[in-house]
Amino acid sequence: MKKILTYGKFVGLVALIVFLFAFTGNRNESRKIKEVEIEFVEEQNPYINELTVNKLLIQNQVGVTDVGKEILVLNNVEKGLDAHKMIEDSDVYLTVNGQLKARIKQRTPIARVNAVVPFYVDITGNTMPLSDNYSAHVPLVSNVSEREVSEIFPLLRKIQQDEFLKKHVVGVYRNQSGDYELALRVYAFKVIFGKVEQLDSKVKNFKAFYQKALKDQSLDKYKKVSLQFRNQVVCTIK
Template sequence: MRNKILTYLKFGGLLILITVLFAFASKRNERRKIKEVLIEFIEEQDPYINELTVNKLLIQNQERVTSVGKEILVLNTVEQELDAHEMIEHSDVYLTVNGELRARIKQRTPIARVNAVTPFYVDVTGNTMPLSDSYSAHVPIIHNVSEREVAQIFPLLRKIQEDEFLKKHVVGVYLGADGNYELELRVYRFKLIVGKIENLNNKIKNFKAFYQKALRDKSLESYKKVSLQFSNQVVCTIK
């Protein structure tokens, strides 16, 4: 009986000791200052937002994050502030055991630039985003399209972004007064009339077939206009 009591006392004492040590370590860890802020941009993207801007967003109570104790740093709040930035799609903020504050940033991806009074980008989700102070995206320029018309033109912009052939050749998109869309090509000067945004896959398939044949025939420079408006046809106008 005495041995059992002694065992219980030893176990209880050990438990108390572990609790005290854990509380001490936790308190010490809370008081330890953040040593370094490390920012990582995930995926290979152009720098539409830079590390300096992200660092500024990682400031709490007008002090640098590196001088703020871990106990008053609310990571969820920091993430919300980063995610609210107009150039950031998603962020992940966490602390390491070494006292490092790490922020993983995924930027928004523009696929077109609208040439308006106040120019803006259209991103991969079809939403608008402002121009960047850090980098100018190499994307097609859109003319005669207002912000309220972005949803209408977005299927065409997405098609250009996803199709390697179009992405390589198309540098501009125009909306005509008749509601038809025209593509500007990087090399050739003929007008490429897409027409309305319908049957895009079939229109692009027909144009690719025409392009390859005309390339072999060395006749691409002889056209003034190439129209994809008509069903299963490519109608060309000679200069």
């Protein structure tokens, strides 16, 4: 009889634990999302703001704060955010107290193309629209169409990665022969870069020329500096 009583208590305890877990789970699932928190990861300029992200979180004209947690599909929310042309990646998740959190990584523009409808080229070589919130301080590219972005992208990426070029180059122009010219921040002479090839060699030659001319105080004497020829820097004096 004692064993039966002990067994009965054990079964009752297990049943109580199962009931409490089920009750807590159902209560948690039926809880409404009361708060949305948006976090922008990394230190980036504000090309997209919290208001825009909140609008993207709205599904079928119903705010996510009104949606029960059991019917909110987080993967779909992330897909909606990632589809925005200013967003590179997003991570959306729920906390145990019903708070929806969205971590946003924006795309990084490295050049602005001066077209009929201007656009940015981002760090991955894709195009992105201009932002209403912030204007990126990046080189201005002229006479280049969207279909030619893949051709010029290695040069733009080189400018973005190289501290010397990033400091001095403010513009890139594609001339009628298909060669690229660089405009500098301080000096008026044009840098004829040529085709997008042998990037490391051309940049190395230009740096060597620049340092020597800077030392000789002759940078203001030049009208044009060409890097088109292998292992040479050909200068035209004013």
